[in-house]
Amino acid sequence: MSAGPMSLPPKPVRVPPWRDARIRGLAIQAAVVLAVAIAVAILATNLVGSMAERRLTFELDYLDNTAGFAIGEAVISYSATDSYGQALLVGFLNTLLVTVLGILFATILGLVVGVARLSGNWLVNRIAYGYVEIFRNTPLLVQLFIIYFAVFLQLPPVAQTMSLPGPVYLNQRGIFLPRPEPTGSFAPFAVGLAVGLLMAIVLWRFGVRRAAGGRPIRRVSWLCLGALLVIPALAWITAPSAPLVLDPPIAGRFNLSGGLGFSPEFSALLIGLVLYTAAFIAEVVRGGIQAVSHGQVEAARAIGLRNGQVLRLVVLPQALRVIIPPLTSQYLNLAKNSTLAIAIGYPDLFNVSTTVANQTGQPVAVITLVMGVYLVVSLVTSLVMNLYNRKVQIRER
């Protein structure tokens, strides 16, 4: 056979169109898109038909109408004469409040429990394990019911308010704490606080840079702490009157007045979300810490770091890289789980929206709007956390 260099290039093989990968791909895509389009069209036709029948719309006009219902608690001013839009905004801010506080406390508790899970102290270790297993293996809704119906609603009535040191008061109306109240001389104190914080940050960064250059400043963390405490303390002492006074709740005949009060619904939801999410965060933290190789810990001990320093300077910064992605999904879960507020009557976005849907008789428009809001919040949060994640990952060469 003369397959030598002189021979002609082989005749191109004609592939029949049904075996051509490109054509087949296009055909499959066209078929799937068509099928989905037909399904959507059928559903949409039905939807439009039944919506017209029931006089439902997708329009957002209802947002300007008067709501006519009261909301138990609101961050911004709201009354029954305000619009539906304002009511939904109140709900959104309530969701935001419980989510942000929930994330903050769940992170702290989760970190503590996660570290306790690895403690050498057997009792601490077992308590952390028991906590994690109990809270991860029972439904959040059941936990919320226990906290709300079996704990908060069983508290004594207002007339027999329980008082704890602090003064903290507990009764069926919720938890009441003293509220720090700024006085006339608060402004100079705030300036002192800001200056102290700024100095501490500047000192810390300077110290880090010097340490990276091989000339560390000794006890830089104590200097930072000093700056943070001494300057505000000086501002407090030199102020003509105390910049902050505590306004304690005062027991009245029908309720407590003054102070900082949290409703049983809000408290139960916050506590439930924190306890539940912290159990998951604890496992994330434990996994992250265990992912740091043991040699790192031994090396850190060998150069004379104490236990706390090993954790803070060597283990946690490396564990953080493993922790961030699953932590993000826990934060998102917490935000989404806050919709369970409806089961115990806290006016979050979803709860308010079901009321609005009932009152306006426009469930389609309202639910679509609310789902859109949750979707946007979820996507934005994962975007932000992904950016942060990219920042803390190791930059490999």
Added chain:
Amino acid sequence: MTAEVPGFGADVPRLPPPVTQRGAVGWLRQHLFRTWKDTLLTLVLGVVLGWLLYQLTLWTFTSARWGVITDNLRLFLIGLYPAQEAWRIWLCLTSLSLLAGATAGSRGGYARTIAIWLMAGQLTVAVLAVFSPMGVVAILALVANSILVLVAQMATRRHPVRSRWLTTAWLASVPLTMLLLHGIAAVGMPVVDPDLWGGLLLTFLLASISMVLSFPVGVLLALGRRSRLPAIRLLCTTFIEVVRGVPLVTLIFLADIMLPLFLPDGVDLDRVVRAIGAFTLFTAAYLAENVRGGLQAIPRGQIEAAQAIGLSGMQVDRFIVLPQALRAVIPANVGLFISLLKDTTLVVIVGLLDVLGIGRAVLAQPEWLGTSFEVYAFVAVVFFGLSYTMSHASYRLEAALGVGRR
């Protein structure tokens, strides 16, 4: 005098370590009282924990009114399912016991954990039934079922059932159970409306049917998300991200209130079916992400090798990629099933009577006022038992599959 270094002589007896470093004392010093900080922590936590446990025990055995559970046990188990049709549930439970026992005998390992817990669960219910007005027949049936698990397990240990038969039986049991519980009007079997299904029965049905249905959907979505074809990739990614981005409650609400609007006139789906639809779509999106993780773990060389021996794209997926990917994500999917089981409690929000919903309904009776802690603690214990069992079975399964070691 021999100038022998102490301890190096052959005749010097080997001393055990001092008493403070061995045995119980050594363990205590090592694990509870190593430093003064440890000691302080141990003492404070020990006192607090002891006090809590003491209070809990005291309450459980003296002031708790457990009658709310035992008197309403039937409701907690099967809801409002008519009493004269209850034999169908017994039949389902018996076949479940048989199947679980046979699987445990044939496969061992993780399946044995589940079989043991199924036995323990039925015996626990039998003990509760002693204090309830459910009658002797129920108690005997439950005990007989637990014995059946054991018998089936012993019988199949010698002669294992082939795993293909087991898989088929498990898969077939889901629609058969549904059919049996619903009843077939055509053959004169009275139909039990799904609105009457409740309690633990409904919880199990919601979770297992949604999981079985979501499996094929999730696998297809995962394959679609990794497809070369942009239109399919876009569709699948959009679906997955939208469903994962919204809270489950809104989906259940949507299915409950808005689904009828999407259906043509005259077609009316049952509320339980609508809830199953919502759970299926939700679980499928999360399952797709699990499976995608498994797909990404398959080395590129496997696919190239399969293509080199002339397999078509679909054959590569079917024979090379999916078997490996699905095995790798079994533990993750057990985790998903556990959260699905816990999430079924959300149907309370649209008013279905699952085990938690029954709890609320029972508490609405004036005679059981003030027993909310008993009821919700009972529900919590039920879920804890189920999830804890499954997560431990999943650890054993993980070890048996050698995930991450092969």
